[in-house]
Amino acid sequence: MNFDTIMVTEPSDGVLAVTLNRPQALNSFTDQMCREFAQLWEMVRLDTAVRAIVLRAAGDRAFSTGVDVRERLGTETAFGDPERPWDELSDSGRWLSPKRNEVWKPVIAAVHGMCAGGAAYWIAECDIVICEPDATFFDPHVTYGMVAALEPILLSYRMLPSDALRMALLGGHERIGAERALATGLVTEIVARDHLWDRADELARVIASQPAIALQGTLKAFWQSLNAGRDQALQTALMFTQIGNPLATAGMDRDAAKPAAPWIR
16 A cells, blocks of 8 residues: 555564655644554554554654644534534544554554654554654653543553553653653663564564464454453453464464574563
8 A cells, every 4th residue: 555644664574664744744643644543553464464463653853742633623624513513522543543443463662752642542542562762752741731541541551551641741841851751661661762673573583473363363362461350351362272382383383483592581
């Protein structure tokens, strides 16, 4: 597919690289980007050649600063008709989120620079998030007189809820650095900027080398458990193992699947 706001590579060893490509606007998202991601996730969901996705961003300053407020505040906004506000009482940002679009393939985010506000639609639903040492995370909504609701709630499932709330309440007055993001669980690894994309690709290729059915069942069981109580989650998880394990292991050479050496650094 050809897109205007994102760049997409051909799958290589099962890995698809997706690059946010609005560096002139700090990779903020527009209605067009939302629509393009909806198309992208549908393609990814159906394409068996894609087994893992790397999400990254063009430019030097930001992964993404959230919604493009110039479009949002314009007189002709594509995010909803101001004369029919209740017709559009839905979250346009949902199209950015892999899990809300039923994508059960691992997504690794490589974050550099600023990661703010609505960028949470991506990082909160990626399976692994890594960042470079100068990355900063913040949510400026309340500073500009806007309610911060969706983003902190999404992030509270990824990081300590107390830190998600602190980020929301302090708005643009405080930024979480890479080390704090690591400590709170928002990211899992800090990588030098010039190796960030390579490291994300390395993680994705290792993941993609494993049986797709096992990976997707693991993801779906985990993410769906977040919407259920403990007993229900465990019962659902058992169903995933009973269906997925026979399919994933059928005819599999277990010795050949063993790693030659530990890959995790």
